[in-house]
Amino acid sequence: MQLYRLTLATMIQRKVWIIALFCALVLPIVLPYLTPYESNPSLIEPARAQAAWGCLWVVTIAWLFFQAARFGDDTARSGLGGYFLSSGVSGLSQMMQIWLACLSFLLPLVLVTLAVCFIGAMPSDSAQAQMWVATNLQYAALFLLVVTPLMMVAVSVGSRFGSTVGYLIPLCMSIYGMYGVGYLAMMTDVQSNLLLDWLYVVSPHYHLADLTPRLVFKHGSMLSSEFLQIVVYFAGIKIVLAMLSTLTFQPKAAT
Amino acid sequence: MNLPELSPRVELSCGLSIGYEGRLACVDGRDEGIVLEGGTHYLLARNGRGKTTLLKTLAGVLNPLGGDYSCEGRCQYLSEDLTFDRELPAKAIFKAFLKKGKYAEAIDLAQTLELDVKKPYGQLSTGNKRKVALLVAEFSVQDQGHDVLLLDEPFTGLDTFSREVFQKRWNHNQDGVLRLVSCHPDFDSMEVNSSVLITNCKIVHVAGDGEAQCWGELKNQLN
Numbered sequence: 001m002q003l004y005r006l007t008l009a010t011m012i013q014r015k016v017w018i019i020a021l022f023c024a025l026v027l028p029i030v031l032p033y034l035t036p037y038e039s040n041p042s043l044i045e046p047a048r049a050q051a052a053w054g055c056l057w058v059v060t061i062a063w064l065f066f067q068a069a070r071f072g073d074d075t076a077r078s079g080l081g082g083y084f085l086s087s088g089v090s091g092l093s094q095m096m097q098i099w100l101a102c103l104s105f106l107l108p109l110v111l112v113t114l115a116v117c118f119i120g121a122m123p124s125d126s127a128q129a130q131m132w133v134a135t136n137l138q139y140a141a142l143f144l145l146v147v148t149p150l151m152m153v154a155v156s157v158g159s160r161f162g163s164t165v166g167y168l169i170p171l172c173m174s175i176y177g178m179y180g181v182g183y184l185a186m187m188t189d190v191q192s193n194l195l196l197d198w199l200y201v202v203s204p205h206y207h208l209a210d211l212t213p214r215l216v217f218k219h220g221s222m223l224s225s226e227f228l229q230i231v232v233y234f235a236g237i238k239i240v241l242a243m244l245s246t247l248t249f250q251p252k253a254a255t
Numbered sequence: 256m257n258l259p260e261l262s263p264r265v266e267l268s269c270g271l272s273i274g275y276e277g278r279l280a281c282v283d284g285r286d287e288g289i290v291l292e293g294g295t296h297y298l299l300a301r302n303g304r305g306k307t308t309l310l311k312t313l314a315g316v317l318n319p320l321g322g323d324y325s326c327e328g329r330c331q332y333l334s335e336d337l338t339f340d341r342e343l344p345a346k347a348i349f350k351a352f353l354k355k356g357k358y359a360e361a362i363d364l365a366q367t368l369e370l371d372v373k374k375p376y377g378q379l380s381t382g383n384k385r386k387v388a389l390l391v392a393e394f395s396v397q398d399q400g401h402d403v404l405l406l407d408e409p410f411t412g413l414d415t416f417s418r419e420v421f422q423k424r425w426n427h428n429q430d431g432v433l434r435l436v437s438c439h440p441d442f443d444s445m446e447v448n449s450s451v452l453i454t455n456c457k458i459v460h461v462a463g464d465g466e467a468q469c470w471g472e473l474k475n476q477l478n
Binding site for chain 2: 002005006008009010013014074078079080082083085086087088252
């Protein structure tokens with residue numbers, strides 16, 4: 001696990017995690033107060049949860065995806081990939097070690113977000129509180145199922161095509177999956193087109209992992225069957241992306 | 256010399272051919288092949304003759320064009336362009352790579368070599384960056400030996416004092432580690448017990464049979 005330790009040490013040394021932690025911890029507390037909350041103070045708690053999850057998405061996509069792509073790129077170009085390869089650490093193991101190091105920063109951020117939602121935005125009513133906990137836990141699980149394979153894509157594409165491409169691909173995938181698919185759905189409603197229908201089916205529907213409206217409008221948690229269906233769907237995408245990442249990862253720069 | 260039971264060994268069979276698209280060098284088919292065991296062996300050749308290619312091939316990073324080779328032992332290939340993150344200090348790099356006891360030894364040797372282990376890697380001079388990589392490789396070897404260190408021009412940018420520290424360490428430590436070191440010696444009197452030369456597109460082994468040869472004699476054999 002030398003590469004894992006080295007990657008972790010590098011991320012700690014770069015100190016950007018302080019900004020990420022600040023965004024995940026302080027912004028959800030501060031941002032709701034910048035709104036005209038005085039007109040309806042009861043909205044401040046759902047707004048806090050919305051800000052907490054929003055910040056987590058932004059921090060993950062803007063910072064962790066970039067870090068993952070950069071580490072993939074650096075490992076291939078710096079000669080470290082070749083060094084580890086010579087000492088018997090396979091490409092797959094190298095990719096997993098970098099990915100795990102990034103994950104080691106992501107998990108505490110998810111815990112901080114959950115803590116903000118549980119401590120700073122928990123409904124006082126016990127039935128609602130129970131539902132609130134369940135929804136947030138479901139959200140955390142779906143969030144991790146969406147972003148962790150994309151982080152792996154960032155590492156592998158970064159190692160082969162450089163950090164810029166390695167960052168842009170998971171960034172575009174996540175934005176497309178969150179918002180683009182919605183526009184595609186509108187287009188397929190307006191005009192029937194086989195190609196668009198097919199594109200809609202094969203697109204990653206990451207918007208299904210965004211449970212923010214459920215929290216904001218207190219719709220309650222998802223039914224177990226519905227939740228499991230979505231988990232299986234994202235697990236399938238995860239397997240496909242993990243396989244593609246394994247094939248794409250290149251531990252040494254092309255000679 | 257008391258070598259551990261599991262002695263590292265590198266074998267280049269006759270007919271081994273290395274290169275990228277075109278052949279750079281090969282072990283002559285008429286020879287018996289080359290066998291290297293624990294100790295320090297120098298890989299000597301002029302620029303562009305295939306030193307790095309041979310080391311990469313032995314490390315398993317590059318496929319040979321033909322022929323066989325074997326590398327028995329825990330291999331580490333230290334390429335000439337190996338770098339670490341510019342913000343990491345040497346101390347953090349050693350911590351990531353080395354076990355506790357070895358870490359303390361590496362810090363000790365770093366002090367002898369006047370390497371500032373607290374300075375970010377990116378701010379170190381070329382020679383000091385090289386020291387970091389060399390120390391990582393040196394102290395990553397297992398206690399029971401059975402290691403193969405393939406060092407590509409480790410002395411580039413290193414001052415004479417530091418180079419001598421490493422060479423003395425290699426000569427005095429009978430740790431059973433096999434080191435194949437590519438380099439361009441800069442003084443004729445440098446002693447070379449065993450060397451692998453790449454000359455006229457052929458890879459040959461020149462062993463001193465107990466008597467060390469000097470770089471001054473060997474360099475005349477390089478085309």
